Amino acid sequence: MSSSKTASTLNPRTTTYEFCGPLGAFAVSVGVPFLLYALFFACNETNGCPPSDVEVLHNFVASVQTLEWWKGLWDTEATLIYFGWYMFCVVSWYILPGDWIEGVTLRTGGKKKYKINAFSTFLLAVGLTIGHIYRSGPEAFTFLYEKWVGFVTASLLMSVLQAFYVYAMSFKEGKVLALGGNSGNFIYDFYIGRELNPSIGSFDIKSFNELRPGLILWVLVDISMACEQAVRRGGTITDSMWLILLFQTWYVADGLYNEPAIFTTMDIISDGFGFMLSVGDLAWVPFIYSLQARYLVFKPLELGPLATAAILAVKATGYWIFRSANGEKNDFRNGRNPKNLKFFETSSGSKLLITGWWGASRHPNYFGDILMALSWSLTTGFDTPITYFYPIYFGVLLIHRQIRDDENCERKYGKDWEKYKELVPYRIIPKVY
Numbered sequence: 001m002s003s004s005k006t007a008s009t010l011n012p013r014t015t016t017y018e019f020c021g022p023l024g025a026f027a028v029s030v031g032v033p034f035l036l037y038a039l040f041f042a043c044n045e046t047n048g049c050p051p052s053d054v055e056v057l058h059n060f061v062a063s064v065q066t067l068e069w070w071k072g073l074w075d076t077e078a079t080l081i082y083f084g085w086y087m088f089c090v091v092s093w094y095i096l097p098g099d100w101i102e103g104v105t106l107r108t109g110g111k112k113k114y115k116i117n118a119f120s121t122f123l124l125a126v127g128l129t130i131g132h133i134y135r136s137g138p139e140a141f142t143f144l145y146e147k148w149v150g151f152v153t154a155s156l157l158m159s160v161l162q163a164f165y166v167y168a169m170s171f172k173e174g175k176v177l178a179l180g181g182n183s184g185n186f187i188y189d190f191y192i193g194r195e196l197n198p199s200i201g202s203f204d205i206k207s208f209n210e211l212r213p214g215l216i217l218w219v220l221v222d223i224s225m226a227c228e229q230a231v232r233r234g235g236t237i238t239d240s241m242w243l244i245l246l247f248q249t250w251y252v253a254d255g256l257y258n259e260p261a262i263f264t265t266m267d268i269i270s271d272g273f274g275f276m277l278s279v280g281d282l283a284w285v286p287f288i289y290s291l292q293a294r295y296l297v298f299k300p301l302e303l304g305p306l307a308t309a310a311i312l313a314v315k316a317t318g319y320w321i322f323r324s325a326n327g328e329k330n331d332f333r334n335g336r337n338p339k340n341l342k343f344f345e346t347s348s349g350s351k352l353l354i355t356g357w358w359g360a361s362r363h364p365n366y367f368g369d370i371l372m373a374l375s376w377s378l379t380t381g382f383d384t385p386i387t388y389f390y391p392i393y394f395g396v397l398l399i400h401r402q403i404r405d406d407e408n409c410e411r412k413y414g415k416d417w418e419k420y421k422e423l424v425p426y427r428i429i430p431k432v433y
């Protein structure tokens, strides 16, 4: 077989588009950076959240027309700190000890190996931060609040640079491309991700970005918001700030502690690494997911014991569903079945769970995740719809993800997937959707 024939068998052309094709890919690529800035300018202490005054809006539109305003998006110090932070994560990956574990079997028949030390990187980063605050006071860690826009720009710059790098490197010989990212259309492939697992030596770029620089930064951003609130309130923070700090730190710590579970997710198994994931991991997660904490800096809120208990109940229910569902699947995919769950065997040889959480709906983990997202927004009360952006976006993302995953599974399992759908008819919320 000629080498070009081998390449086309291994990496077939993508013939169907997701995200409404190149136009949709272009819209999201422009829309995500736009939203990152828009959610800051539409929700901050100077303009309000949302700006209520027509004059504020008018002044804002006028200032955008000046060069000075555009220059304000750039902050050299923030950029240097951000790139330093990224290097800290890379060096931690390299020097901190960790087991090397195998991911799932790739379509080439091989398996990739990943170093498991995301949780220790998290402990190191948070430990150093808390030590710094303890020594120098909360005012020493408010710079993420003060230089917000500069950090957003820096993270966008890093996302764009990485997306171009992986796109260019994907043309080197012998690369395994994502089945959905090889359309030949630059805009689409750049966005979706052309190469399945871009890496530099044993350093896997996709899983590294998904778990470390953005996810851990999100917790540091929340800590910085709590510090800013503490400075303003003479050293104390509100119960709502404690809650958001606890919830989101828990969510991140849980994801990192269960690092091996990420190797059975859709992003790692079937999606390529392109602008969608680079900007999602590096900019969107730390600077959009922390919106509630940033809001609570300038709108401090004491919830009281009843509201706190109710919000805790929503969070705990969501977490219980999310963790047990992800645990059941991860155990099962790694050859364990401690709960003795029933399954059916597909003709591809792979098995699908049909009892336990995966018998209640086809994506029970999404349901738990949405409940947790809702609990985070509830900590901000009901004065503005803007802090509810996250659960709304997340609902849309997960519904879209469920459709994409259903299509992937249909391709993988053919008629068996139809049978599975009859056995498990609900998509996300058991008995409802």
Ligand SMILES: NC(=O)C1=CN([C@@H]2O[C@H](COP(=O)(O)OP(=O)(O)OC[C@H]3O[C@@H](n4cnc5c(N)ncnc54)[C@H](OP(=O)(O)O)[C@@H]3O)[C@@H](O)[C@H]2O)C=CC1
Residues within 6 Å of the ligand: 264, 265, 266, 267, 322, 326, 329, 332, 333, 350, 351, 352, 353, 354, 358, 362, 363, 365, 366, 369, 401, 405, 408, 409, 412
């Ligand atoms: N916070 C955030 O912003 C986001 C969080 N997430 C979270 O990430 C996690 C991973 O999500 P994602 O990868 O999309 O989806 P899942 O973890 O649900 O994984 C989907 C895969 O699971 C396998 N599977 C499906 N049904 C069964 C079954 N019955 N038994 C065994 N295996 C089955 C299939 O792969 P195969 O059969 O090939 O193994 C399928 O492709 C979720 O918890 C989600 O909530 C996701 C996106 C954003």
Ligand SMILES: CC(C)=CCC[C@@H](C)[C@H]1CC=C2C3=C(CC[C@@]21C)[C@@]1(C)CC[C@H](O)C(C)(C)[C@@H]1CC3
Residues within 6 Å of the ligand: 028, 032, 210, 211, 215, 251, 252, 254, 255, 256, 262, 265, 267, 276, 277, 279, 280, 281, 284, 285
């Ligand atoms: C349009 C746009 C900005 C898309 C990007 C989506 C990304 C933000 C998400 C895609 C999948 C994600 C996952 C997590 C964070 C968000 C992104 C990157 C995750 C790391 C969060 C923590 C969880 O425990 C998780 C490990 C299960 C999860 C994996 C998927």
